[in-house]
Amino acid sequence: MAVPGRRNLRLCFVSVLICFWMAAALLSAAEKPDPLPSWNDGPVKSSIVEFVQRVVSVGTPSFVPEDQRIAVFDNDGTLWSEQPNYVEWLFITDRIKALAQGRPEWKTQQPFKAVLENDWKAFHDSGQEGMQKIYIATHSGMTTAEFETSVLEWLAKEKHPRFNRPYTDLVYQPMLDLLAYFRRNGFKTFIVSGGSIDFMRPWTQRVYGVPPEQVIGTSQQMRYELRNGKPVLVLLPQPQLICEDDGKAVGIQTRIGRRPIAAFGNADSDLKMLEWTAAGDDVRFLLLVHHTDAEREWAYDRNSGIGRLDKAIDEALKRGWTLVDMKRDWKRIYPFEKTN
């Protein structure tokens, strides 16, 4: 091998320098793109970016070590659409119809009769108790594996009545941006939802990038059983945690065990979660999504049966929490929308 001349060595050295410079330039360019491209510029977007920047600024009083960067997100109405009804509720009513073949007595028994006949007035009259009966009938008596299969099969074939797309397409692109932005900045993102863990976990990793162990929700007690020598867990009618209102704070405490520094919701049922998060010391971020866009999504708040936002909006206004005006602040709603 020929010994390289001095000129070659110099060229080589200069090339290495150029490579370093290009890599540095690329890296700095890579940092520049808009971290929240589906959000319109304005005070709401700024408040999000400013919070994240404060938390990650090493050596400042607002710096938060990475292992304490916990952010919690409600699901229905915060990460995906909850109209014309909670997706899990639509799944539940379909399950009642499927299970009814083996339960002829349901034809005459409320609230089952109401569900089978799509008589929503009669169902509504059966109140909280009726809803609980339906929930228990569809969320117990089978193994966790059987339940998971039924969820995946239903999601694979059913479409949203308005958009004619799989329900999991009806997630909010701005919130996907936000989840990714938070994770890039060292946050652990958790879902804390009134929905059941067994309904959410089969798809949250694929759709939101949130693994099952970071999904907190309503859960049932279970019985351990051997079937053909293999252990199974059978879902029981008794709840282990009802992850609504107060239950969201309880869920956070029992499943995470430390206070989040950011919480995202859209309804009165998220208020306790936001209060619990806000009660920590130091820097905190609280955000409510206000559904104001009847054209691209839905518009509802104080008088809605689903996702009622009444007390929580007053609290947000009083305490200066960030309030997303969906129509004003979101450039896109769903990932499938064409961008300009």
Added chain:
Amino acid sequence: MAVPGRRNLRLCFVSVLICFWMAAALLSAAEKPDPLPSWNDGPVKSSIVEFVQRVVSVGTPSFVPEDQRIAVFDNDGTLWSEQPNYVEWLFITDRIKALAQGRPEWKTQQPFKAVLENDWKAFHDSGQEGMQKIYIATHSGMTTAEFETSVLEWLAKEKHPRFNRPYTDLVYQPMLDLLAYFRRNGFKTFIVSGGSIDFMRPWTQRVYGVPPEQVIGTSQQMRYELRNGKPVLVLLPQPQLICEDDGKAVGIQTRIGRRPIAAFGNADSDLKMLEWTAAGDDVRFLLLVHHTDAEREWAYDRNSGIGRLDKAIDEALKRGWTLVDMKRDWKRIYPFEKTN
């Protein structure tokens, strides 16, 4: 500044090359050290290393993607000593003595009287019911924050009767090696213990590197309450999850939501956790710690009231699970021991 001559440039280039070579050499040397330095060489140590190597080998049938590398660990007797009694039980009896000042009726009421008088025979006679009364008296009625403070204060001042050291010094160095080795290889390590989450979480991060959200244990129902305008969670007498036996599988399912690929225990109360883990497809690793070293730690198994290992050892022998013989397999027991 003088323009450097060609000789300087060449020197500079050679220095850069030498730096690269040294860095590469250091990196490759860093990979070589024993991953489990506190384990004696032999089939047990080999089985651990072999499992990890199989799981991380990209492109082989035994490869497991990183997000599915879940390992679960019992705490008492698996990660730290549980003799002469479970540490939490020692904490509980001290709490009873401290709380007794405000509960004069305990002086004559069983099982409290027995605890106050260190009458372990009478306490034992009060059975499961007596134990539950003591547990409830010490694990409910206060806020989660108050409970945490009481745990940290107790651990800071109490010492283990045999070793005269803080209880959190009595952790097993070989298991600390193993936890770190698994995490370096992309595993998420969870504790799944019969102990209460509120007792463990204040110190598991510092001692084991396991964050609170990866600690699963017995937990109470809670009540959300405002005190001086600040939300608190008050621990209630009703359990949410009793994380023993079957409850360990239930805890894994409700808190993690996917099946672990490795499980570590030491007692019959861990058997269901190992069975549940073993029932998954593909590669699995199951390990039991057998306490065989009366000199350096304790020796107990089939007839022990604490950490009884009877059915589980038979199952381990039958199914070829890894069985640690503490005396034979562990070079050191505790981090504070002098090494040769």
